[in-house]
Amino acid sequence: EAGVAQSPRYKIIEKRQSVAFWCNPISGHATLYWYQQILGQGPKLLIQFQNNGVVDDSQLPKDRFSAERLKGVDSTLKIQPAKLEDSAVYLCASSSPGSYNEQFFGPGTRLTVL
């Protein structure tokens, strides 16, 4: 079974630029999560999708971050414009019905904002 795929793996941008991350969850997983992990901290949930609907986006900085999950499969997370404090690893995870919290994580995208 293929795992959660993410791209790119690394991205370096200047502040005020835009960036987008892509995630392809495990086939059949209805729930998809985006986390932000700042160095020295644990992952923090940014947004949770159930199929293509948003379940929780309470910690998503909506003035600069946006996410979508068209057709309930792939998802993209966008930052526009980026700030220095957005430097982090962005993790995508997915889970299947009946085991919501046994989440399977992708390798993450390491973002550096200069």
Place this chain on the structure above:
Amino acid sequence: DQQVKQNSPSLSVQEGRISILNCDYTNSMFDYFLWYKKYPAEGPTFLISISSIKDKNEDGRFTVFLNKSAKHLSLHIVPPQPGDSAVYFCAASLFYNQGGKLIFGQGTELSVKP
């Protein structure tokens, strides 16, 4: 407000000795707890979990203990092996069965020396 805390950023143990990782939480309503393991450049992988109605769960060399009165859980690795060297995150969830989000601790980096 850090609801889940891992107060030891790092831990070093000798191969064959007992390894104990600790985690404290503040919200008595959490109903499910999990441990994840993370190797460099990879996403976290699920290790073991425990429901709030239990006080112990065992899976091979890994045992998780939950002390609800102290709001404390611990992960015991017996015996630890060099391949167990990784960052360990504890996580807690509200409304686990309804897909509640995970709240992670900061992580403890475990080093198992041969």
